[in-house]
Structures are given as C-alpha cells and as structure tokens.
Amino acid sequence: xxxxxxxxxxxxxxxxxxxxxxxxxxxxxxxxxxxxxxxxxxxxxxxxxxxxxxxxxxxxxxxxxxxxxxxxxxxxxxxxxxxxxxxxxxxxxxxxxxxxxxxxxxxxxxxxxxxxxxxxxxxxxxxxxxxxxxxxxxxxxxxxxxxxxxxxxxxxxxxxxxxxxxxxxxxxxxxxxxxxxxxxxxxxxxxxxxxxxxxxxxxxxxxxxxxxxxxxxxxxxxxxxxxxxxxxxxxxxxxxxxxxxxxxxxxxxxxxxxxxxxxxxxxxxxxxxxxxxxxxxxxxxxxxxxxxxxxxxxxxxxxxxxxxxxxxxxxxxxxxx
Ligand code: MEV
Numbered sequence: 001x002x003x004x005x006x007x008x009x010x011x012x013x014x015x016x017x018x019x020x021x022x023x024x025x026x027x028x029x030x031x032x033x034x035x036x037x038x039x040x041x042x043x044x045x046x047x048x049x050x051x052x053x054x055x056x057x058x059x060x061x062x063x064x065x066x067x068x069x070x071x072x073x074x075x076x077x078x079x080x081x082x083x084x085x086x087x088x089x090x091x092x093x094x095x096x097x098x099x100x101x102x103x104x105x106x107x108x109x110x111x112x113x114x115x116x117x118x119x120x121x122x123x124x125x126x127x128x129x130x131x132x133x134x135x136x137x138x139x140x141x142x143x144x145x146x147x148x149x150x151x152x153x154x155x156x157x158x159x160x161x162x163x164x165x166x167x168x169x170x171x172x173x174x175x176x177x178x179x180x181x182x183x184x185x186x187x188x189x190x191x192x193x194x195x196x197x198x199x200x201x202x203x204x205x206x207x208x209x210x211x212x213x214x215x216x217x218x219x220x221x222x223x224x225x226x227x228x229x230x231x232x233x234x235x236x237x238x239x240x241x242x243x244x245x246x247x248x249x250x251x252x253x254x255x256x257x258x259x260x261x262x263x264x265x266x267x268x269x270x271x272x273x274x275x276x277x278x279x280x281x282x283x284x285x286x287x288x289x290x291x292x293x294x295x296x297x298x299x300x301x302x303x304x305x306x307x308x309x310x311x312x313x314x315x316x317x318x319x320x321x
Pocket of ligand 1: 019022023024025026109111146148149150151152193197277278
C-alpha cells in the first residue's frame with residue numbers, strides 16, 4: 001500500500017452479506033453464491049479531544065474501543081485488526097472518534113467483520129480510492145477475524161450485488177429476472193468465524209481422502225443452485241439449500257439450534273433452509289413458500305412450539321437486476 005499519511009474521510013458505507021451456498025468450500029477454491037445486505041453499516045468520523053487515541057464505537061454491537069497510538073501487550077483481535085489496517089494504509093487515525101450505525105447482528109455470519117474492515121479501509125483511503133486497493137486493505141483486517149479468509153465477505157461488503165465468487169478471481173455478477181424473497185433467522189449465538197474455519201481445516205487435515213469428494217459435491221450443488229436461482233426454480237433451490245445444510249453439518253459447523261431452526265422453517269412451509277456463513281451459531285437462511293403471506297406467523301408458531309422461544313427473524317429481498 002503506498003498511500004501517504006492523510007486525514008480520515010468523514011463517512012463510509014459497507015454492505016453485509018448472506019451466503020446462499022458454498023461457504024467453507026470457497027476457502028479451498030470452490031465457487032460460492034452470495035448476496036449483499038445493502039449499506040448495512042455506516043461509519044462516521046469526528047475529532048476526539050485526545051490526540052493520542054482512536055475511539056471506535058458501534059452501539060448495536062456493544063462495541064467500544066479506545067485504542068492508544070502506542071501498541072499495548074495482549075491486544076484483542078479487533079484492536080489488532082484495526083491497528084494493522086491503519087498501519088498498512090500509512091494513515092494516522094489518532095485524535096479521531098469513529099461511530100458506527102448498523103442493524104446487522106455482530107458475529108452472526110452476515111458479514112459484520114468484513115463490513116467493518118471495508119468501511120474502515122474507505123475511511124483510511126478516502127472517497128477516490130481504487131477498489132482493488134480498498135479490497136486489499138480490508139483483507140488485512142478481515143484475515144485477523146477469519147484466519148484464512150477467502151475474500152468473499154470483503155468482496156460483497158465492497159461491491160454488493162448477487163455474485164458467484166471464486167477465490168482469487170473477479171466475481172461474476174448474476175442478474176435475476178424476478179426478485180428472490182428470503183428470510184433470515186438469528187440463532188442468537190455469536191461465534192468467531194476463524195474458529196469455524198480452523199475446525200473445518202483440521203477435519204480435512206485428519207481425513208484427507210474426504211476433501212476432494214466433499215469439495216466436488218459442494219461445487220456441483222452450487223452449480224445447480226445457480227441454475228435454479230437464474231431460472232426461478234424455487235423448489236430445486238430449496239432442495240439445494242437443504243443439501244448444503246446437510247453438507248455443512250458433515251463439516252461439523254452446524255449446531256442443534258441451527259438444525260432446529262431449519263426444522264421450524266420447514267414446518268412453517270419453507271422450501272429450503274440452511275445455515276449461512278461460517279456456522280457454529282449465527283444465522284439460518286430460509287427460502288419461504290412462493291405465497292409467503294402467513295409465513296412469518298407460521299414460523300413464529302413453529303419456533304414457539306418446538307424451541308419454546310421466538311428467535312429474531314427478518315425478510316431479505318434480492319432485487320431483480
Ligand atoms: C464466512 O462468511 C465464509 C467462510 O467461507 C470463510 C471465508 O470464506 O472467508 C466460512
């Protein structure tokens with residue numbers, strides 16, 4: 001990164017994301033399908049009285065850090081990510097307060113860490129920055145959160161849209177003839193993506209003969225999924241989502257609560273449901289029935305009956321383009 005020392009920009013936006021299929025496999029070179037949650041995070045920058053400190057506050061994430069210009073011992077993951085990002089950009093963020101506005105839940109598989117890193121990169125490099133530079137800089141921070149990040153979350157956070165993403169390649173934008181209506185259910189269980197990524201890595205390391213057939217199955221399902229989305233074959237798409245959930249379960253990244261939420265979604269008439277993102281907690285992505293008027297009520301009833309609680313859930317529409 002060659003940017004000269006410069007003040008931070010005043011405002012930056014970044015998108016959240018949902019992965020429709022291919023998470024984890026994408027770390028190993030397979031393709032994944034993902035869509036953005038538009039402008040899910042806004043960061044605003046203002047002066048701070050203390051010229052030797054950077055303050056970052058995102059109330060919805062209960063996040064508040066005061067970071068000194070001089071590094072301290074035992075800094076947490078978030079502080080390390082922020083420090084590395086600004087160091088790499090050769091930007092002095094001291095004497096600034098950064099405040100974030102978002103409704104994305106943190107640590108839930110909806111791309112909160114990538115959105116934060118992309119928005120920080122935009123503050124650091126300014127409004128005229130080149131997209132490749134922004135991506136590279138955001139990945140410095142994102143790799144601290146994800147360990148071995150494929151880059152899918154950062155691409156979505158930066159560029160948005162509905163894409164087929166393969167690590168190291170330019171993402172292919174997909175165009176829908178009809179809007180795609182989805183629901184997201186939060187399991188209210190935050191987790192670290194890096195832990196889930198290393199869990200999968202260790203399983204594949206211990207059983208190396210399983211790797212190639214597992215990734216081939218992911219690739220084939222994602223291929224079918226793409227075809228079903230583009231041809232609006234919702235029943236097939238739902239079935240692919242179900243298979244993706246089962247495959248992700250074999251990798252060890254589902255949980256009893258995620259499985260139960262998928263079951264509730266099916267009981268409420270959903271065509272498909274799967275965990276989305278790294279798993280281990282986080283969210284379930286649901287394809288509702290084609291006429292979803294009563295879906296939300298039916299879902300609430302199913303959760304109440306089976307799980308004795310109604311978990312937060314909200315619709316997400318991927319627009320035609
Ligand atoms: C996390 O949103 C997606 C993973 O595939 C990790 C990554 O691709 O960086 C689990």
